[in-house]
Amino acid sequence: MVRPSCARGQRSALGSYRRGAHSARGSAAERAATRGGAAGLGVLFTLETNVGPGNAVGRLVPGGGPGGATLRAWTLMTALDEIRGHEDPANGRRWQDVDWKRNFGGENWADRRRKAVAYEDRDPAVLVVGAAQAGLMVAARLSMLGVDTLAIDREARLGDSWRRRYHALTLHNETRVNHFPYMPFPRSWPVFIPKDMLANWFEIYAEAMELNVWTGTELRSADWDEAAKRWTVTLERADGTRRTMRPRHLVFCNGVSTVPKWPDLPGLADFRGTVRHSGQHGSGLEWKGRRALVLGTGTSGHDVAQDLAVSGAAEVSIVQNGPTLVVSLKEAQAPYALYDEEISFEDCDLIATASPYPIYARAHRQITAKNAEADRALLQGLERRGFELTSGPDGTGWQIMYQNRGGGYYFDAGCSQMIVDGKVGLIRFADIERFCAEGVRMKDGTVRPADLIVLATGYSGQKEAVRPILGDAIVDRIGPVWGFDEEGELQGMWRPTGQPGLWFLAGGLAQCRIFSKVLALQIKARELDLV
Known part of the structure; x- marks a missing residue:
């Protein structure tokens, strides 16, 4: 399959992709590229693994021969795209649920949504704590993979964490970079998004993506049951009522900027x-x-x-x-x-x-x-x-x-x-x-x-934000969160932590869009006992 991306002229120290002659060999799309100052050939191609299809990005650079005509592999990145048999329906596949047909005298779509959000007779597989950009994106990814997911947020309305920020706040990177998965921003939107516009989008997104969200809800406690491989969590709703749930995964999406530092x-x-x-x-x-x-x-x-x-x-x-x-x-x-x-x-x-x-x-x-x-x-x-x-x-x-x-x-x-x-x-x-x-x-x-x-x-970082909830023993087991490790990967983010069933997702909108998929696939794989 030839991937049609990036054929137009794009110049950046991170990569220069230009319109011009490029060919496909098998499933590879090739185009001239410059990365980190090294000119060569960028190659995008698909691949198959034991669990499902993936994508890859390779870079070839001159490696000798007459006139440097021989190319050698410089870098290769592979990424799982889907799990076979559990494909994302957004990839050109609509749900084929016969229960959504007309059912005179029975449940309609609105009835089903009310029941799904209420969680009266079940617990979610995943509890997402924090429903701003990170929480909504990973909830959408998981829901599309068929993983029962509840996102909670302490604010009364989705987006209030942005609405309450200073009056003049506008995003400092451009709209074209900040799209949400499955639902890009309207093309009429400004180059830089005002905070209240973004906050309102959270509500639109959650409704359109049929996400299960409880606002005005706080996570009061969480204890890990090693034998059952589940959490026991206590949630407090806006009216003061409490609910105990037993999810298998906790995903903290409470932001990089969570607990204000008050210097002495x-x-x-x-x-x-x-x-x-x-x-x-x-x-x-x-x-x-x-x-x-x-x-x-x-x-x-x-x-x-x-x-x-x-x-x-x-x-x-x-x-x-x-x-x-x-x-x-x-x-x-x-x-x-x-x-x-x-x-x-x-x-x-x-x-x-x-x-x-x-x-x-x-x-x-x-x-x-x-x-x-x-x-x-x-x-x-x-x-x-x-x-x-x-x-x-x-x-x-x-x-x-x-x-x-x-x-x-x-x-x-x-x-x-x-x-x-x-x-x-x-x-x-x-x-x-x-x-x-x-x-x-x-x-x-x-x-x-x-x-x-x-x-x-x-x-302060995310670990300190969750310490009052999880306690010292669990938090000290998590390991570093944020900052690069010795391999140049962000620590503790969208990857397994030292505590089973505990995950973190945070960052700018582009980071959350990219790595919410990575995180969702890892959780889905565990739900299928592939890991």
């Missing part, structure tokens, strides 16, 4: 104004005419500072404690240049995840260097103001920073230029002696007054 800052308890975490920030309009300090120079810190400044705050300063990677919003899209709205994003997902870590890191070093050159004027302006910059670990840029630590960078949506222009002040944390009743006392003896202090100081 000397003198902060003496401050007479308002102290908030950036996760609690709403609209800057309520602080019009007043003075604010924002601690932290990641994305949230910059966005909150900009919101306060443009909303009429009398004075806004941002406090920097360490170097920050800054890249313009335009240049930040470079890793996604492979994606195109005329190309199957499923195929682009395959290509984007096909690089071993050394090649992946090399590609991101190239991207980061090009970004810095394109943004030279902005970055030089920031340095003149005393802003400390970094290019990430070993110059690999923002994406690897995110995958290692979940932050530490900013896509400039305007705040960097405001810092350059002096519209947002800059304070080095090292110059602060302590906080005081009026604001902050500097080491030179001056006081910088403030009415509001916003702590844009990040979040």
